[in-house]
Amino acid sequence: MKTNRILTLALALLLGVSASVSAYAQERKMYRTFGVAFYNLENLFDTINNNGKYDFEFSPQGSYRWDGAKYWKKINNIAYSISQMTTKTTPIGPAVIGVSEIENITVLQDLVKADAIKEWNLQICHHDSPDARGVDVGLLYNPKLFRVINVTNHRLVVPELPRFKTRDQMCVVGLMGGSRVAVIVNHWPSRRGGEKESSWLREAAASLSRSIADSLYKIDPKMGVIVMGDLNDDPHNKSVAETLGAVKKIADTKEGGFFNPFWEKLDKGIGSYIYRGGWDLFDQIIVNKNLVDGACGLKFRSAEVLNKPFLIQEDGQYKGYPKRTFSSGAWNGGFSDHLPTEIYLVQEVRK
Numbered sequence: 600m601k602t603n604r605i606l607t608l609a610l611a612l613l614l615g616v617s618a619s620v621s622a623y624a625q626e627r628k629m630y631r632t633f634g635v636a637f638y639n640l641e642n643l644f645d646t647i648n649n650n651g652k653y654d655f656e657f658s659p660q661g662s663y664r665w666d667g668a669k670y671w672k673k674i675n676n677i678a679y680s681i682s683q684m685t686t687k688t689t690p691i692g693p694a695v696i697g698v699s700e701i702e703n704i705t706v707l708q709d710l711v712k713a714d715a716i717k718e719w720n721l722q723i724c725h726h727d728s729p730d731a732r733g734v735d736v737g738l739l740y741n742p743k744l745f746r747v748i749n750v751t752n753h754r755l756v757v758p759e760l761p762r763f764k765t766r767d768q769m770c771v772v773g774l775m776g777g778s779r780v781a782v783i784v785n786h787w788p789s790r791r792g793g794e795k796e797s798s799w800l801r802e803a804a805a806s807l808s809r810s811i812a813d814s815l816y817k818i819d820p821k822m823g824v825i826v827m828g829d830l831n832d833d834p835h836n837k838s839v840a841e842t843l844g845a846v847k848k849i850a851d852t853k854e855g856g857f858f859n860p861f862w863e864k865l866d867k868g869i870g871s872y873i874y875r876g877g878w879d880l881f882d883q884i885i886v887n888k889n890l891v892d893g894a895c896g897l898k899f900r901s902a903e904v905l906n907k908p909f910l911i912q913e914d915g916q917y918k919g920y921p922k923r924t925f926s927s928g929a930w931n932g933g934f935s936d937h938l939p940t941e942i943y944l945v946q947e948v949r950k
Contacts, residue, residue: 628948629948630945630946630947630948631776631945633693633943633945633946634694634942635825635943635944636696636940636942637698637784637827637882637940638939638940639698639699639700639829639881639936639937640701640935641923641924642700643674643677643700644706645702648660648661663928664930669924669930673924673934674709674710675715676932677713678710678714680939681715681716681939684939684941691719692719694740694744695738695739695745695771696738696739697736697737697738698736699734699735699766700734701725701737702734703733703735707723708723711739721739722747723737724740725738726750726752728767729754729767730766731764736766736769736784736785736786738769740771744776745774747773749771753768753807753811755807757803763800765787765804768784768785768808769783771784775944778823778895779822780823780897781812781822783808783824783827784827785804785829785830786829787800787804787831788801798832801830802837804830805838805843806842808826812826816855821894822895824886824887826845826857827884827885828883830882830883833880834861839859839883844857845857845883846859847859849891849899852891854888855888857887858885858887858899859883860885860902861904861940864903864904865879865880869904871937871938871939871940872921873920880904882904882938883940884940884941890944897945900943901943902942903941904938905940909922910935921933921938922934923936
């Protein structure tokens with residue numbers, strides 16, 4: 600009898616453990632990760648002077664002596680940098696990469712064919728902006744991870760400055776893992792003339808981005824919306840924090856509003872661009888409420904500035920700065936004066 604009681608107790612314990620393991624297996628969820636990146640490519644011009652005085656310096660006869668060797672060095676440098684935008688869960692790189700300071704579609708076509716990333720088969724969204732310097736924004740995307748549905752381009756009109764010309768804002772709507780997502784790629788007006796004096800122009804740009812996002816909400820209230828770009832302002836500046844309405848803490852994100860994961864990073868001294876020895880974080884990727892709570896099927900997980908050692912100047916006057924193409928007018932053979940940024944979105948894999 601005693602032996603039977605021991606066997607009965609052992610069997611009960613075994614069944615209990617099995618039930619617990621089974622319940623854990625049922626509760627455990629699998630997730631897929633998508634990278635979303637932005638990169639200011641710092642004057643990625645070809646060697647042909649087709650914009651008069653504005654791009655003459657980026658020609659063989661110009662001040663930079665911008666020839667084929669320097670051009671292809673920069674193309675391959677940028678491609679290598681993009682190739683390092685991988686994680687254990689995204690071994691083939693980001694789903695989308697917003698870019699700025701590109702002269703035309705040709706430079707992007709050369710970039711996606713570079714050896715370091717050609718296997719990704721990145722596709723291109725590009726539009727010629729009216730910017731006086733001739734630089735545009737664009738979007739590279741991996742067709743295995745993102746399918747484009749629609750592309751629109753939006754002009755920043757400043758009534759007080761009828762001759763003002765800057766980069767158009769590109770809005771790309773597509774499916775990322777089957778979830779509808781819109782990416783608004785920006786390069787807001789610079790701080791030329793002074794930060795405070797020029798702030799109103801970036802506030803106007805932020806208002807345009809907000810207007811685009813509000814229009815998208817009306818079409819699909821559950822759409823994920825990402826505002827990215829070189830904003831030429833930090834997360835706490837009025838254009839980003841107030842006009843766009845991107846909050847610092849994820850818990851404070853309101854319906855129809857935005858969360859800026861790079862605000863707290865700047866508070867910790869992490870930046871993407873250095874001016875006079877101080878870090879700024881102009882290169883931001885901002886997500887809407889639907890990406891915070893996962894209402895669109897994708898959910899924000901984390902963000903980072905890709906400040907990898909090979910992107911940083913190792914010596915000289917600008918030691919510790921992003922390793923740029925030219926330094927004090929001299930060829931430096933680097934990458935960009937901006938560091939790339941990236942966020943990661945997760946999606947539950949349905950069994």
